[in-house]
């Protein structure tokens with residue numbers, strides 16, 4: 212049996228719910244989709260009750276057949292966008308959309324150019340060796356760019372100089388290491404993986420108008436944060452007995468951050484990074500006998516004996532039978548000050564503990580800030596945190612001290628959505644109800660504020676530590692995998708990417724398709740535009756898929772003029788307020804990509820594909836500036852038949868090279884154009 216055959220035989224037969232490979236499911240989220248849904252609460256999927264006084268009727272969109280019944284979800288060949296011209300689009304989106312792709316490359320529109328900025332294994336410091344796939348060491352990896360870059364933040368620190376803030380979500384040992392034996396990983400392999408997880412801060416430089424960018428080796432702000440870096444737990448649950456371990460009696464000092472998915476940059480200049488599928492790193496949950504503890508572990512999808520990566524063999528803190536509280540020290544939003552490479556990153560307990568996808572902040576009229584938070588699991592919830600204090604952007608020492616408290620003192624909420632159409636009109640096919648929109652009202656339900664709990668039977672500290680169970684108890688709405696959640700800097704409307712949920716059997720107006728393979732995008736408008744509001748309006752901007760599928764919706768835009776899109780995940784805004792959407796797991800048969808869509812005006816709903824990523828890859832971390840588009844190309848070559856020896860992607864180095872997760876920048880040819888203009 213070849214190594215490849217041996218490896219494949221070890222991959223479980225899993226039920227997957229997108230085009231995502233079994234290998235990605237296994238390594239990224241511990242096969243979450245093949246396990247039982249962790250949310251076994253009796254929460255209604257949805258309450259189809261009109262909330263008196265705050266209902267909203269939506270204007271029927273031209274071209275929408277209200278009440279039409281979709282004929283199943285059979286897909287024709289996805290249509291490519293057929294714009295009348297590349298310029299028949301909103302400002303910022305005037306490019307010739309690309310067709311869906313299956314090539315092992317990054318494909319961009321005509322008239323644009325691209326460059327790979329930094330790759331897995333590239334040195335950040337001159338004391339690190341260059342990348343050598345056959346001679347990787349943990350010491351080298353601690354000083355090199357990590358694996359599987361997901362979130363990307365870009366700060367302009369000087370003309371033509373940018374600071375990249377990068378999450379390294381997870382490792383794929385199968386395609387990182389020669390002759391990897393998943394039953395017997397070596398200490399060196401495990402330590403390389405510890406170093407390849409975490410975060411990178413790296414300065415890059417180039418022509419501000421476009422063109423290639425190069426890492427600045429040894430830049431004073433360059434930093435690698437990995438599984439041995441010290442973090443501080445702060446806020447109302449810090450120091451709780453359930454956060455104390457044999458190595459840390461204070462319950463405040465943690466080594467490492469794990470499975471950092473997406474994130475955000477705050478208005479006060481810090482970086483928020485989200486610990487997502489942390490559950491998969493902890494072994495021997497099956498030895499836990501205390502029923503309360505076992506229920507908590509189960510609610511977070513923590514089960515079984517050995518972990519996938521067997522880290523517990525080399526560090527007992529990953530063994531729940533030895534160190535039962537270590538797992539409670541992961542699953543948080545982390546705040547990092549990228550301007551101070553010596554600072555200790557903070558795990559902010561006030562924002563709750565779940566499989567955090569991202570955190571994006573908006574400042575309200577009175578200076579208080581809201582952080583919008585998604586829990587990326589089928590049937591889990593959408594959250595919001597609102598600070599007690601107001602942000603101070605004066606840049607003084609006092610302002611920094613003030614802003615450092617914003618995410619420690621505030622109120623945590625979870626969302627409940629209510630539709631305004633009769634339940635009988637929500638058929639599960641995606642057919643619009645007779646009022647022409649999936650829409651309604653909602654409320655933010657208080658969970659905890661400081662030491663005050665609003666959840667019966669739970670202390671405030673328990674609410675922060677076991678937030679999923681708190682949200683279950685108050686009747687939050689079960690959503691179709693809330694991923695990135697981002698407020699528009701132009702309008703304040705909040706956009707929620709709901710990636711997919713093939714296990715949904717009961718539709719509701721906010722999650723209107725059963726067996727939802729392609730996901731949707733929800734638009735949330737806070738009452739009176741107030742970030743601290745406790746009620747909101749909502750509607751669906753997109754119900755994704757092949758536009759030929761009658762169960763899709765593109766905000767009423769002519770569906771013959773849009774790009775097919777499936778599995779929305781990371782989102783970003785350009786300077787015009789257009790929404791850019793990266794996909795994860797395109798279930799339409801083509802590769803993942805990056806898409807722009809106008810959310811206001813006559814082009815609202817016109818989805819246009821800008822970019823496509825190589826074999827097995829996911830598009831992550833989009834950042835769109837006036838002159839550049841940045842994307843993270845995560846897990847290229849992560850397909851079920853891939854081995855280190857026989858890679859299924861050779862991107863970006865070509866030839867027979869191993870695939871390397873990398874950052875890509877794209878610009879208009881000629882270096883003086885603007886993106887989408």
Ligand code: FEO
Nearest residue numbers: 472487568587694
């Ligand atoms: Fe790491 Fe929810 O994607």
Ligand code: CA
Nearest residue numbers: 632648649650
């Ligand atoms: Ca409706």
Ligand code: CA
Nearest residue numbers: 472694780781
């Ligand atoms: Ca994601």
